[in-house]
Amino acid sequence: MTNEIELLFQDQIHTWPRLARGIEGLARAQTRAVRIDWFEVFIRHIPHRVGSTTAAVDPQSISKRPCFLCAGNLDPEERGIPFSADYTIYFNPFPIVDRHLTIVHREHALQHIAGEFGTMLDLARALPDYFIIYNGPECGASAPDHMHFQAGSRRLFPIEKDTAGIRGAARNYVRNVFVFRDSNRAQLIDSLNRAIESLSEVTNKRPEPLINIALFHRDTEWTVYLFPRGKHRPSVYYTGELTVSPASIDLCGIFVAPLEKDFARISGEDVAAIFEEVTLSDGMFEEVASRL
Template identity: 25%
Template structure:
């Protein structure tokens, strides 16, 4: 007997109640971060979040000659279970899979996750986003913030024929969400640069961990002494960095990225990026990192997973059993992480 579809009316009633409650929390002192905290508790209670990260281990590997420089590696044996919890792929009788069963379209999520997965509607004028918790998080409060519409992950430039977000709108949305989530790191993974669902535009956000809350990429930005914008040195990846008010960052980064795309137009269809955004509350400044990527350089032979936003920040996610054993045997060090990131390096940021 196939499982019947969860009760749609009941689901939508719980959804509305939950969203009303979360919105009230957001409008009180805690802001969006408090609303996400409450969503996480609800999703843990319902059993949608399968891992509370109790088995996750993080390692810090310092550079042998310069201990201020370091990389992080994490290993979590529970992640091996994530494929069994990925949700159903074929709809029950009476349901239709929309957009090829996209895992970020709310109509599909209802039957894919048996009514367990609930989201929080974030209004970002005039666009709507929905925050969804990660069932197998990589970081504390790790969530996906997905566009309310099924629009592709790629940005649009002039002359695009399909409906999608312009580069500037995408940057603006990412930066605006970050501004509402101080203490979080937000990022965009382009197609072939760690995006797991390239059909539906989404960002990922997570709360900074208590231990080692600042990432190697951020330390490299600080060491580079960049005031408003510049290139980060002392890092295995080529990275462009901006700091300032949201409007200035979106304008500056937008025009720089357009120039970068046109300089590399011969490889246009293979170009991708990781874009990382944080908000420094003490200085009231946004910070944005643009990491140019090429879709053919998504992996390293020294790590089983794809190189995405968290690796780019300087924390390698070791997920296979073999990865875990190499860590235990002491076969991993600073230079391993450096080589993993170098495999994804795509130059051409200095022109």
């Protein structure tokens, strides 16, 4: 699958102008590390992400715009690779990381994780150099009306190194996250479904709790990061102080700043405060941890 993706990339970068512009934009992106406690987060300034960061995702705004993931609305040059019976893998024309992919369901149906963990795990196994992500419909997905995942190169993926050896509830990491590691697919899906159910119960949020998920497959084992969220956007977004809206990739340690003025001044303390604010509160996190 990795080879097929590589061939698609070599074709699309020459034939699809919007992707070519995105790849140029990523090449010009500036990245700097900020230290928080014992780990670092990379702040990445990518102007072409401003549309996603500030996307209006309320039902009224969504109903007014054509869905940009539906096959009929794609750029005419855009090509994909089928994955399973239900999905197609495309390049993301607004990349945050190298080889940024969008994996899109063939039907226009709401973003949801129920019944879809198997697809995520299979994607990770088919693409061992990639991480696979899911952004909940109220947690950073800019197309909450159309089921999709994303993927990207694992070459820059700070959380993998930060959490080496950690299993279960990760603490002292400023963002609350559950880490699952398992080689047994069915058992892992069962654990993840139970975690989602516990989060729904504790946060009283259905059909789905507020979540971001990132995972990868290495050797024979999957590692899954489940970020329970307390809220969608931080208060600094609404006050206009910082135009940032963290989703899975940000929580994994690549923090996107589409505006240059934010990139220049954002500090490790700012990032830590935002992570603490948008992930689930310690009290509820510990309540879920005690049930897992």
